[in-house]
Amino acid sequence: MATDNASSQSTRLFTREEVAKHNKKGDLWIIIDSKVFDVSRFANLHPGGLGVLLDEEVAGQDATKIFYSLHRHEVLEKPAYARLQIGHLKDETPEIVSRVIGELSTVPYGEPTWLTKGYYSPYFKDSHRNLQKAFRKFVDEIIYPDAQMCEENGKRFSQSVVDAMAAKNINAMRLGPGKHLKGLTLMDGLVQPEEFDYFHEMVINQEIARIGARGYGDGLLAGMVIGLPPVLNFGSDELKARVVPEVFSGKKFICLAISEAFAGSDVAGLKTTATKTDDGKHWIVNGTKKWITNGVFADYFTVGCRTDGGFTVILVERGEGVETMAIKTSYSSTVGTAYITFDNVKVPVENTLGPENAGLLVMLSNFNHERWVMACSSIRGQRAIVEECFKWANQREVFGRPLISQAVIRHKLAAMIARVESAQAWLENITYQMTKMSYKQQSQKLAGQIAFIKMYATRSGQETARDAVQIFGGRGITRTGMGRFIEHYHRTITFDSLLGGAEDVLGDLGVRQAVKQMPKNARL
Template identity: 65%
Template sequence: MPNVYARAEVAKHAALGDLWVVIDAKVYDLSKFAALHPGGQSVLLDPEIAGQDATEAFFGLHRLQVLRHPQYARLQIGVLAGESEKIKPRAAGSLSEVPYAEPTWLTPVYHSPYFKEHHRAFQRGVRTFVDEFLFEDAQKLQKNGQKPSQKVWDELARLNIHAMRLGPGPHLRGRTLMNDTVKPEEFDCFHELIMSQEMSRLHARGYHDGVAGGNAIGLPAIKNFAKSPVRERILTEVLDGKKIICLAISEAFSGSDVARTKTFATKSADGRHWIVTGTKKWITNGNFADYFITACRTDTGMVVLLIERGEGVETRHINTAYGPASGTAFVTFDNVQVPVEHIIGPDDGSGLIVILSNFNHERWFMCCSSLGAQRLILDECLKWVSQRKVFGKPLHAQPVIRAKLANMITRVESAQAWLESITFQMNNMNYKEQSTHLAGQVALLKRYCTHTAQKTARDAQQLFGGRGLTKTGMGRFIEHYHTTIGFDSILGGTEDILGDLGVRQAMKQMPKYARL
């Protein structure tokens, strides 16, 4: 049983060498720690802190995790008589109680036409996995840049997250999805939406792409266009977590204009191989990928090839703002021999079709991830403006602060509603219909999500002030978000390109004789 103290007893210990404080009904002895306090011992000797309840002062400076750290938790010597702690971390797998921190369909007072109980069970399973298994690993590797361990890849495979990232389809048959929270025949685009939003709750942008990027954007080409038995072999290896694949399209010479690709492929004299020479740049997961889905020019057009890491393939790390954990690489192909069976698509002139075919799905799950991360930042901001005091009042007492919050909420809620509407259409349209009717909408939605995310990042940094510029402490997640948010506006097509695409798609559907 912990020692129990009255407040009057704690107040007697308010001097240098004999210093106690109360934080959330727990009594801490800081007598020896005071000299080691990063802010100096004078801070702790303040008459409003020494021997007093320092809960408000503590949470104006520190995150709750500080109290849970063994180095500081050992300073607790007891509890206050008749009182109990009120501030507790969110339990693993549980929902936030902060308004707008969760999509409305997850809150009990709201209703949705899209989500059923198996969606909610699935969400709980993914949230628990992210909280208990991925989060700490993400925080560690985001800093040191190492490839996620095989243990992580094996767990992603056991839960069949690799397979679910490809969306609904026959590839899920016979697989146990997220500990059987959803049956393969029930799995739909809303489950994938849930998974993408939950997987973005890591506050580690590079790590997120490290475990979710390359496979998610590279495997669809294999699933949809590779020839058997290559398709079956690669799908099995990657979905079972044994190999990693990446999409190698972008070059220093060509970004959104993929038709200008300069990586060249020619047939060998015996016709058994493609000989590939060229470079690719900014390739997510390229540094540790085993396979490269590679766009090449040929004498007759474009071809997409499955290139295996081996002789003639070299990868070099590219330093990016969101850290090395994504494995972003510069890839060199030097006279690489690729078996002709490794062609992705019906013939050597169909490369552009293969590349464009996955853009809708890629951009759609980028929208999901963007909104998941935005909501996490909104959660941080709403907590901060409630606990931070300025001029004797909570920060949210200032009208300018409430205006920023209103904008943040409006942006994330409107984008979520648009996303759910498009996702419903995806559930009810075949591939051809999606290509015709959703390409423009998805492009405009991604543009909207990433554009508003940058506004949210700036507003969040303003709310946190200097803390939002610091890589540690209260605002560390805000600093990371603000530093890395630009990636979403570039990957999968820049905002300008996607805005133009959306309008061009709309103009194609304009009635010929529409007049004012």
């Protein structure tokens, strides 16, 4: 029945009675959401076997419910399967539409309140909304396809993606508001450098987190986000003039190299050393670093070193004596997680970041922003899982009824929603405080709050991951198909809980900061 013209095939109209006649091997049609597909030639290639398609509820019948209990809608959009469509049912229209690139979700709690129709926010202005709309389209068109491909093959992000981000100065915006934005055209002029604030940066962080590819998300220059600020804030003018443009343009990459096999959150316990040459013009760096994000492909390393008088941060350039080796972790190698060896690496003293032996100040000033960025991403990642679970619970049928009809499922969804909504509200409040405080005030007043929100977000994420797997069942532990985003989230959520400071360490930090502010005259 098929013709040579694929476009004319898909416009043909059929009745259900006509389709029902094509119900045997070699002549097999099915209906999915009022669309008619000829799967005669495909039947033997069907991953589930020919028998599934010859089932009396499928062959020649409306298989919409069965299809959506087994496959994601995106399957129908793949060219190989789209070509199987030969027409539509007469007088019927599809109920399920493909998501439009850049479009907001209409699923309840699929978007934060400030983006949900009919709700209001005191924090977000037109410039935030305009940036969100444009950047979501950019993420959907440019970043998302690359993310899904690289997450699977483990290769580094495509250079074309970084180049596209650099062209719109997205790389610069990811470091938040500041002098580094002066004179730049941000997202084709949608936001002026002087008005760019932490809520604009939140938009960038949370939109990238929607890609559902945790390794790629960190691989997409997370090393820059945490490794370049010490250069911006504490590097010499000459160093900044050379390094910053290279990194923002995507021509060179940078990472933060602090953690070691001997010390992680315990920065004071680091063993990598830097000693000065006799003429005082160079540092000689020796030691190792471990679990360094983007380290495999980095050109610059912001390195924490023990020095004679304490702890110093030094920018080391890739060269003689610097060796990097990939570390296999439970998320994709596209992140470039590395073990780094520094063997008598000679570094100019001009590469010292901040005062000598005052490296702890340099790093502590960086940690707040790093943890805040992680909280932004972690919370948005959770919301994507809530949306997945809401969709699945409404389309999956068990015992003849939708999964959502079971009280236990609604209870899990309620807990997931409460966690993500409370975390987002807390995050927005902290972000508002950041817009009103200097960097020094943030360190004094918000270090504990940011530590708490990061701890709360990542613990909530692990609870949400566990609940999501229970909702999806076996699909929730399968790397392909309906539950692939659930499986991925469950497998990688622990990265959120460790990177930037382990949950327990951060919780203790928050309490210790509160204790310092405890009034001496307070009594029960």
